[in-house]
Amino acid sequence: MPTRRKPLLTHLSVKFDELFKIFHEELCANERVILDRLGFYREFGYPSTETYTGSSESVELLRELAGILTRAEVIHVDAGFKAAHKVIATLEAIVDHPDLFFVETTEPEARGVTAAAYQRADEPPGTFWTDLETGGANELIRERIKAAAENGIRTLQSEARSGRPVAWDIQFLTGRLREIFLRFNDRITRKSIQSSRGHGDYFQKEEGHFFLFLEAVLAPLNKFLAGLPAASNVSVKALSAEYIVKLALAISARRWIAQLCP
Numbered sequence: 001m002p003t004r005r006k007p008l009l010t011h012l013s014v015k016f017d018e019l020f021k022i023f024h025e026e027l028c029a030n031e032r033v034i035l036d037r038l039g040f041y042r043e044f045g046y047p048s049t050e051t052y053t054g055s056s057e058s059v060e061l062l063r064e065l066a067g068i069l070t071r072a073e074v075i076h077v078d079a080g081f082k083a084a085h086k087v088i089a090t091l092e093a094i095v096d097h098p099d100l101f102f103v104e105t106t107e108p109e110a111r112g113v114t115a116a117a118y119q120r121a122d123e124p125p126g127t128f129w130t131d132l133e134t135g136g137a138n139e140l141i142r143e144r145i146k147a148a149a150e151n152g153i154r155t156l157q158s159e160a161r162s163g164r165p166v167a168w169d170i171q172f173l174t175g176r177l178r179e180i181f182l183r184f185n186d187r188i189t190r191k192s193i194q195s196s197r198g199h200g201d202y203f204q205k206e207e208g209h210f211f212l213f214l215e216a217v218l219a220p221l222n223k224f225l226a227g228l229p230a231a232s233n234v235s236v237k238a239l240s241a242e243y244i245v246k247l248a249l250a251i252s253a254r255r256w257i258a259q260l261c262p
Contacts, residue, residue, distance in 0.1 A: 016070055016133070019224075023073075024066035026220035031062060037213040039184035061180075067130055068176045069221045071115060072169045072239075074108050087113060088156050094149040098142040101132060101149075113152035116172040118144060125151070126175050170244065177217060178248040181210050188248050210248065214241035 027034060035041060035058060044054025090110035093100055100106050101114055115129040125148075131141060181188060188210045222238040 019073055020066055020070045023069045023220045024063065027062050027066055030216060034216045037216055038181065043184060065217055072173045073221055073224060088153055091149045091153045095146050098145040101145050112172060114145060114148045117148040117151040124179055126172060174244050174247040177214060178251060181213055190245060211241050211245050214244055
């Protein structure tokens with residue numbers, strides 16, 4: 001007889017606001033590099049010129065990036081990799097009671113799945129996940145949360161049948177950072193160069209525009225993760241920019257095929 005799993009509603013989470021401040025400060029300190037690699041200055045000009053028009057846009061963009069890193073970190077550290085069926089029970093509870101999404105003790109993996117699937121209308125899922133950072137909801141937001149949790153359940157049920165673990169922090173980062181990059185670039189491409197560790201030991205190294213953007217954006221998050229073992233005795237692997245590039249390209253390929261074969 002299959003086990004009926006209970007929702008996890010007693011999780012002790014990290015503070016979103018504190019993490020947001022840490023990531024935002026570090027992103028701002030590296031603002032020029034991040035925005036240059038993104039292609040932001042091609043659209044708005046450079047700050048050193050009189051024609052620069054991106055002052056307010058750059059502020060909003062860095063806040064958006066800090067929010068994305070914070071949400072991904074909460075999922076990554078609090079939940080990590082979990083089998084899909086372990087999260088579905090909590091998602092079902094969110095479907096029944098959408099306000100559970102705003103309760104800090106609700107399982108962060110389930111909250112992350114919901115945020116990644118959240119939609120106002122037909123935009124890419126997760127685009128307006130910041131709607132869910134208000135700490136409360138009106139009836140419209142509750143309906144969207146319910147729909148997002150239901151979509152998350154369908155996705156996780158597919159994963160559960162195949163027995164694969166789900167890393168929703170990676171999926172969330174991939175989708176959101178891909179979407180931001182494509183605001184300023186026509187497409188994502190890979191570029192590999194030959195590098196050497198010395199003594200004739202050559203290898204291929206990733207160096208495409210999206211990869212370089214990811215390296216700069218993920219640096220604060222990976223710095224935070226690297227500091228966790230000393231503070232909490234929890235070993236957490238760094239997030240790989242190269243792996244996220246591969247996932248983003250896979251998304252692009254699937255959508256291209258879907259256009260050819262509707």
